[in-house]
Amino acid sequence: MTIEIKAPTFPESVQDGSIATWHKKPGEAVSRDELIVDIETDKVVLEVVAPADGSLSEILKEEGDTVLSNEVIAKFEEGAAGSKSDDKGDSADEKKSEEKSESKPADSGEQPATSDDGEKLLSPAARKMADENNIDPNSVPGTGKDGRVTKEDVANFLKSGGSKAASAPSSAPAKAAEVEAPAGDRAEKRVPMTRLRKRIAERLLEASNTTAMLTTFNEVNMGPIMELRAKYKDQFEKSHDGTRLGFMGFFVKAAAEALRRFPAVNASIDNNDVVYHGYQDIGVAVSTDKGLVVPVLRNAESMGLADIESTIRDYGLRARDGKLGIEEMTGGTFTITNGGVFGSLLSTPILNLPQSAILGMHKIQERPMAVNGEVKILPMMYLALSYDHRLLDGKEAVQFLVTIKDLLEDPARILLEI
Structure with a gap:
């Protein structure tokens, strides 16, 4: 049996609210009266709980979306949903893990590449960094699979002051030093105001x-x-x-x-x-x-x-x-x-x-x-x-x-x- 999950009835002084946090995902087992979503208004955070045992079948309003009083925000499927959804979730996680494992070499830029002259194997990102800094690829020790040279290997080689190609200009080390990031944590974080x-x-x-x-x-x-x-x-x-x-x-x-x-x-x-x-x-x-x-x-x-x-x-x-x-x-x-x-x-x-x-x-x-x-x-x-x-x-x-x-x-x- 499908049940509509609605936003609470807001008082006259509250015009609307926004979805703050979904505590449950579609297909995840939920017990009766268990918290499923928080709705933030201008004054308080309102909690919406599960009407029965079952699971969310569909979320209609995502986090951050504006909702009105009594507006439908999700659909709920009443009935047992534990083992079936868990098995489904496990298989999905395994598939996701496998896909992530298969795609990791390509995503990290460490796919091997071999030159016509028999140079050491380099990833495209490593080759680009080596070319930009006039580095002889054969002088860089590789730590990747089968001895491949990664971008990190080239960066470490630069930091350690390793030898470059004979044709490298003497000003290259100074250039490399100029592009180094300043010391200290300068991270910034932008979050929406509640x-x-x-x-x-x-x-x-x-x-x-x-x-x-x-x-x-x-x-x-x-x-x-x-x-x-x-x-x-x-x-x-x-x-x-x-x-x-x-x-x-x-x-x-x-x-x-x-x-x-x-x-x-x-x-x-x-x-x-x-x-x-x-x-x-x-x-x-x-x-x-x-x-x-x-x-x-x-x-x-x-x-x-x-x-x-x-x-x-x-x-x-x-x-x-x-x-x-x-x-x-x-x-x-x-x-x-x-x-x-x-x-x-x-x-x-x-x-x-x-x-x-x-x-x-x-x-x-x-x-x-x-x-x-x-x-x-x-x-x-x-x-x-x-x-x-x-x-x-x-x-x-x-x-x-x-x-x-x-x-x-x-x-x-x-x-x-x-």
Whole structure:
């Protein structure tokens, strides 16, 4: 029974996708629910699995081809296909191997050739190189079959400074040296940009070109958070089924409280309207091998620290494996990005449109600070808030960032909402 393999149904925000990788070949045995192809969209990589036991009979869309929602991309033959296709594949491989073995001498340019004067046997490529460098073929030791001289033999003879024909000009060695390749690896590789990377580039350029983006900075003493974390992390992990207490939970809670106090930071611009959101869906940027993705914590204002930490960890693991759904990365009213995990001390994050602001975390660095007239070594972190100046004035942006700073330096205020 033949079954049509179709692309998944794409959400409205995704127009099309492209075939990323075929994991199975026509005739290869496939088990039910086994991955057969990856389809890359602007936001995520979607997996298509086998509908039953059987094998692919025909691939209609090759890797790199663009596909639409529910478009037929292959044909699948239901039923056992293991032994028959394996035997066929083995015989094909043997035939291919034999053909490759038979054609190797001709392909490598080492087919023997004999001169009328009884010269040593040379391949055409070797003869050409010998003629170009005025080399006596009889003086070159041959390593090929039956003593044939190969192109590599001539090249090695040149490198070793071997004797040439008596008529060879004295400038020939210098000429040979001039054509040698420079030392070192100068290889280049050209690969097509992935759809996700292209989409990221488009959105970053759009944010830079269509918004009045400005960044304000502040610094926060991470000592109180670190002390609280060190005191309760073991008890926290035991009480919440192994969920670890990290820093991101505190930042999400502080941001949610600050967004409640400054609704304009949680708003967005839609043409000539300002849309104020009565909820705080906070996106957390996650780095993957294919690019940056931003899964969203829905209603972050009502989430506890344990829920935030476990959800972020789950997002991180699924983002690494390409398992995030499109619905988990759409929406969002505010974003937090943490360049500190890679060692960044200070940066200016770019807006995640259509949001009006983004908070950048950085590396915790011990520095001497003046505290009540005394110099103390404190764990400090720079905070950066990039915002759209069309919607937010500097006063609101700075007050928002200072609020986050105050909440983090006195974590009890997060619970007391003061």
